[in-house]
Amino acid sequence: MAGQEKSSLVLVIIVSMICAAAGGEAAIQPDQNCPTRCGKVDIEFPFGTSENCYLHPSFLITCHNNSAYLQVGPPENNLPVLNISPEKGEMVVSAKVAKTCYDASEKMVFTTPPMVYNLTSRKLFSVSQSRNRLTVIGCNSFGVLDGFDSEGRAFRTDCISYCTRSGAVKNVTATTNDLCRGAGCCRIHLSATGLSYFAYDSDQLFFNNNASTLIYKSQHKNQCSYAFLVQDGDYNFSPRDLDNFRNESFPVLLDWAVANQTCQQAKVNTSTYKCKAHNSRCENATTGLGYICRCQDGFEGNPYLYHGCQGIILSYFFYRDFV
Ligand SMILES: *[C@@H]1O[C@H](CO)[C@@H](O)[C@H](O)[C@H]1NC(C)=O
Ligand SMILES: *[C@@H]1O[C@H](CO)[C@@H](O)[C@H](O)[C@H]1NC(C)=O
Ligand SMILES: *[C@@H]1O[C@H](CO)[C@@H](O)[C@H](O)[C@H]1NC(C)=O
Ligand SMILES: *[C@@H]1O[C@H](CO)[C@@H](O)[C@H](O)[C@H]1NC(C)=O
Ligand SMILES: *[C@@H]1O[C@H](CO)[C@@H](O)[C@H](O)[C@H]1NC(C)=O
Ligand SMILES: *[C@@H]1O[C@H](CO)[C@@H](O)[C@H](O)[C@H]1NC(C)=O
Ligand SMILES: *[C@@H]1O[C@H](CO)[C@@H](O)[C@H](O)[C@H]1NC(C)=O
Ligand SMILES: *[C@@H]1O[C@H](CO)[C@@H](O)[C@H](O)[C@H]1NC(C)=O
Numbered sequence: 001m002a003g004q005e006k007s008s009l010v011l012v013i014i015v016s017m018i019c020a021a022a023g024g025e026a027a028i029q030p031d032q033n034c035p036t037r038c039g040k041v042d043i044e045f046p047f048g049t050s051e052n053c054y055l056h057p058s059f060l061i062t063c064h065n066n067s068a069y070l071q072v073g074p075p076e077n078n079l080p081v082l083n084i085s086p087e088k089g090e091m092v093v094s095a096k097v098a099k100t101c102y103d104a105s106e107k108m109v110f111t112t113p114p115m116v117y118n119l120t121s122r123k124l125f126s127v128s129q130s131r132n133r134l135t136v137i138g139c140n141s142f143g144v145l146d147g148f149d150s151e152g153r154a155f156r157t158d159c160i161s162y163c164t165r166s167g168a169v170k171n172v173t174a175t176t177n178d179l180c181r182g183a184g185c186c187r188i189h190l191s192a193t194g195l196s197y198f199a200y201d202s203d204q205l206f207f208n209n210n211a212s213t214l215i216y217k218s219q220h221k222n223q224c225s226y227a228f229l230v231q232d233g234d235y236n237f238s239p240r241d242l243d244n245f246r247n248e249s250f251p252v253l254l255d256w257a258v259a260n261q262t263c264q265q266a267k268v269n270t271s272t273y274k275c276k277a278h279n280s281r282c283e284n285a286t287t288g289l290g291y292i293c294r295c296q297d298g299f300e301g302n303p304y305l306y307h308g309c310q311g312i313i314l315s316y317f318f319y320r321d322f323v
Pocket of ligand 6: 234235246247249250251
């Protein structure tokens with residue numbers, strides 16, 4: 001008994017020594033005393049808040065005043081982190097709303113700077129193509145998003161929200177469940193994969209004749225245009241938002257890969273292969289570049305940790321009986 005304890009103690013020391021020797025700033029596996037939480041956010045490997053806790057500097061999460069951030073350039077551009085999913089290769093961050101307002105004489109009275117997020121320094125991160133939308137709110141308002149993918153290819157998309165004098169906003173919204181269809185609100189999926197740089201802004205279109213929407217607009221208290229990226233399902237337009245829109249940020253889904261290789265390339269070298277859990281497998285990342293790790297069917301947990309994937313007993317029976 002005592003001997004067994006002693007030998008496992010020796011083993012722990014040896015393992016620690018190996019880890020220390022591997023040292024440097026990144027870690028093959030995290031130290032035991034690495035924090036796994038920052039405020040309300042679980043920080044699991046490959047992410048970490050300090051040296052020897054993250055797999056690679058791209059996975060550094062800055063924990064400040066109990067809030068987690070992804071640092072991407074100057075501090076004002078830091079992206080607050082809302083959730084990290086090591087299993088799915090996803091992260092939800094909070095990105096700001098771009099806003100521009102005019103008074104009745106068409107003079108600009110307020111504007112935020114364009115929202116610029118440059119994840120290029122993080123290499124393996126990109127904004128999810130299929131699960132975020134550029135959304136615009138306002139009358140005669142447009143939003144535009146420019147981006148670059150990791151290879152530097154440029155991308156642009158925009159959408160326009162138009163209100164008519166006849167009150168089409170109310171009519172459209174009265175007849176459909178999808179309220180955001182171009183009247184008072186528009187939205188569009190991104191059609192480029194792997195955007196690691198994105199910038200968006202909002203503004204208003206003006207017309208030189210009375211066919212414009214100024215009559216409709218005058219019924220609303222503000223004459224502002226808003227543009228933002230938002231994860232699908234996290235914003236539902238209400239015509240009330242034309243009068244009173246207060247949200248300053250929205251959740252945005254980022255995809256990440258654990259390394260810049262195909263699964264085939266990665267598996268060749270077991271020491272650099274990141275899927276460490278016994279019951280893990282490799283999968284192409286949705287970023288279009290690199291791979292992520294998953295637990296095999298019937299297992300769940302963190303595939304990046306040696307004993308990360310644990311069996312789910314119910315799934316096991318389900319698997320055996322029905323598949
Ligand atoms: C720290 O967080 C608290 C609570 O969220 C907030 O009231 C305070 O302003 C924050 N302090 C700094 C320096 O950010
Ligand atoms: C994004 O940041 C990288 C450095 O991290 C810089 O080289 C690049 O020019 C930036 N991209 C844009 C479009 O500003
Ligand atoms: C991925 O690796 C390829 C080849 O090694 C390299 O050309 C490319 O710049 C890398 N991309 C990133 C985002 O690191
Ligand atoms: C909107 O609905 C009102 C009454 O329901 C109707 O009088 C008006 O013509 C409709 N406008 C449009 C543009 O359909
Ligand atoms: C636009 O409407 C205003 C007031 O309703 C009117 O005074 C003006 O002449 C109109 N302008 C044009 C170009 O029709
Ligand atoms: C937007 O703001 C409203 C009102 O403050 C709030 O109830 C809602 O949760 C916010 N939505 C998001 C996605 O933050
Ligand atoms: C695996 O990668 C490590 C670190 O890059 C390298 O030292 C080692 O030679 C590689 N092994 C093989 C079999 O390629
Ligand atoms: C994963 O990516 C590689 C290289 O891009 C490709 O050859 C392979 O078919 C992909 N596998 C799957 C399952 O999509």
